[in-house]
Amino acid sequence: MQKEFNYLDRNEFNFEPSQKVIDAIKHFNPKDLCFYTRIYDQGKKSVVSVRLSEIYGVPEEQVLLGYGGEDILKNAIHYFLMDGSNKTILIPEFSWWYYNRVASECGGNFEMYPLHEQDDTFAYNVGEVIDYANRVHPRMLLLASPNNPTGNSLTPEEIGRIMENIPADTIVLVDEAYASFITSDTDYIAPLVNRYSNLIISRTLSKFYGLPGLRCGFGFIGQGHDQFVSYINKYLGFNRFSEAVALAALDSDDHYRRVADDMEWGRQLYKRELGSLPGFKVYKSVANFILIKYPLDIKEALQKALAEENYKIKFMSDKGLESCLRITLGRKEQTQTVCDTILRVLAR
Numbered sequence: 164m165q166k167e168f169n170y171l172d173r174n175e176f177n178f179e180p181s182q183k184v185i186d187a188i189k190h191f192n193p194k195d196l197c198f199y200t201r202i203y204d205q206g207k208k209s210v211v212s213v214r215l216s217e218i219y220g221v222p223e224e225q226v227l228l229g230y231g232g233e234d235i236l237k238n239a240i241h242y243f244l245m246d247g248s249n250k251t252i253l254i255p256e257f258s259w260w261y262y263n264r265v266a267s268e269c270g271g272n273f274e275m276y277p278l279h280e281q282d283d284t285f286a287y288n289v290g291e292v293i294d295y296a297n298r299v300h301p302r303m304l305l306l307a308s309p310n311n312p313t314g315n316s317l318t319p320e321e322i323g324r325i326m327e328n329i330p331a332d333t334i335v336l337v338d339e340a341y342a343s344f345i346t347s348d349t350d351y352i353a354p355l356v357n358r359y360s361n362l363i364i365s366r367t368l369s370k371f372y373g374l375p376g377l378r379c380g381f382g383f384i385g386q387g388h389d390q391f392v393s394y395i396n397k398y399l400g401f402n403r404f405s406e407a408v409a410l411a412a413l414d415s416d417d418h419y420r421r422v423a424d425d426m427e428w429g430r431q432l433y434k435r436e437l438g439s440l441p442g443f444k445v446y447k448s449v450a451n452f453i454l455i456k457y458p459l460d461i462k463e464a465l466q467k468a469l470a471e472e473n474y475k476i477k478f479m480s481d482k483g484l485e486s487c488l489r490i491t492l493g494r495k496e497q498t499q500t501v502c503d504t505i506l507r508v509l510a511r
Contacts, residue, residue: 176373177493181415200400232367232380314448319351341450360385
């Protein structure tokens with residue numbers, strides 16, 4: 164019997180959904196799909212946006228919903244870069260390649276600002292980000308926190324400092340797709356969104372809640388963008404099956420926090436087993452993946468050894484990260500297998 168293939172290259176979820184999610188799927192009434200939701204009769208987008216408003220303390224009219232976090236990201240960039248003559252977006256270096264493509268799709272142009280390698284982490288230089296934003300005066304500024312693939316993040320205080328010191332007409336989009344793996348604190352979101360009208364914070368059920376196949380993203384926007392909210396909103400409501408599953412996931416934090424603890428075990432294993440080896444550097448991560456610098460001369464042998472084990476990880480090809488691996492933090496036995504395979508290749 165062929166062994167199951169283990170995909171640890173796309174930051175997907177290698178654990179079980181919560182029991183509440185499983186029950187929501189099992190007990191969903193198919194007849195509910197025969198009717199539109201009636202929630203828009205109440206002036207609301209969805210039962211999910213109502214629940215998110217309650218959880219995060221942000222008015223429902225400022226809650227965004229989308230077909231995954233990608234949808235919110237894409238709609239925001241397309242809308243704001245096509246609104247007026249300023250079509251420039253600032254994007255962090257060493258970040259998701261898709262940011263650049265989305266900007267080019269709508270005729271926008273992008274400039275990159277640096278992320279800096281510091282010991283065993285990458286970091287934003289907040290003052291430098293502020294200087295870039297004031298010099299370039301972009302229509303949009305993108306901040307990824309945590310950033311993919313480097314795994315570093317910004318503190319709420321750093322986000323606030325950036326917002327306070329950049330042009331007020333620059334729309335700031337904070338991509339928090341990978342948030343919540345290290346901390347459950349979300350109390351900073353409502354104050355920031357209430358204070359800064361030019362702020363969008365985007366999240367998703369794909370990462371922490373482990374439902375990338377559900378395609379359910381959400382976010383929050385400052386006041387005064389009714390036209391954008393209308394642009395991104397679905398007049399006839401959202402997928403009722405997805406709504407039921409999303410509500411169950413949002414009510415399952417204890418389950419997903421236990422999964423996050425297993426991921427922390429994996430971070431510590433990689434650091435302990437590989438961190439002090441010649442040619443290796445295990446970077447700090449607050450996401451569901453970890454970035455590891457490795458000796459490039461073992462690349463071919465490592466690819467072969469992992470393939471023999473039916474494992475796939477990400478061998479980075481981004482400029483400046485060519486000697487790095489990005490590994491999704493999976494179940495304990497998966498993490499152990501990858502670590503053991505690396506050590507076995509080194510011992511040859």
